[in-house]
Amino acid sequence: MSDTSGISAAEVVYRHVKDSVLTGELEGGRMVSEGEVSTTLGVSRTPVREAFLRLEVEGWLRLFPKRGALVVPVAPHEIDEVLDARALLETHAATDVVTRPDDLAALVEALDAVIARQHASLEAGDLPGYTEADAEFHRLVADAGRNSLLAGFYRTLRERQQRMTADSVRGRSAAAATVLDEHRELRDLLAAGDVAAFGRALVTHLDHTHRRGGTR
Structure with missing residues (x-):
């Protein structure tokens, strides 16, 4: 606490x-x-x-x-609404940040640190630490866009996102490891400036984690 x-x-x-x-x-x-x-x-x-x-x-x-x-359990309609909003906001932010090389480099460095922390939490069996790092990864992407209103809205989703992740990977170490691999892929696509591929990979990642990952 x-x-x-x-x-x-x-x-x-x-x-x-x-x-x-x-x-x-x-x-x-x-x-x-x-x-x-x-x-x-x-x-x-x-x-x-x-x-x-x-x-x-x-x-x-x-x-x-x-x-x-x-x-109160997470409702299926809440899952759909949160994931749709996250995909839109994070892809919008990615589209903006790739036009600013210095900011993109800083974002990639920050994502590397979060991925390392999430990996350490997974190895230690620390689910709270893992879910907090997961939420931080996606928040960093959302905050990289220069729209403060959208970034503020995204932060209101953080608690729901953290809980959904815990529900999805609890007792499923393979699923938790897959989330990390997909975070690394998203990081690499951002570093390469490939927003179109990032957007597709993000939707797949969210679907794998929350729709097919066990929250339903």
Whole structure:
């Protein structure tokens, strides 16, 4: 969990449960109780209840009185909508950045670092670290475009993207390794300035990872 100094108990619970949902530790369809979280974090049930209500409003949990909270599964229509938006935004950003050699070189260098971090997380069996690096890879591409409005919109997809990746590769090391290989291919196509091939490879990558990768 991130630094919790100076924040309320409800905020601590909120961050803990939300992080657990996003990284796949709490899978879609699982029931979690106030008592379970209260015991884990050493807090009373009141801040847990407050955090659960906040997470229900955001759509991560569905509350059932006296039973606990259901982790809301990722819906198929949400997968389609998120992937379509990501493909459009990342390809648009790639089209822009390849016209700026210095910025493209900096992007490729940053992608190399993220790929190395993602590989290390995979080797260590660190699913949260792996999914965070996956989201960072794609965010770097999206941010490389010079449209701040589109980049801001893309960041709103980050949490959904991270959770979808965790759902897709959990317990499937071969699929996780394939994602890394496809990231390397996307990096190479950007470095070569081949936007058309990058766009095709990106759509294939997203489809392999999330549509055929196990989120349905």
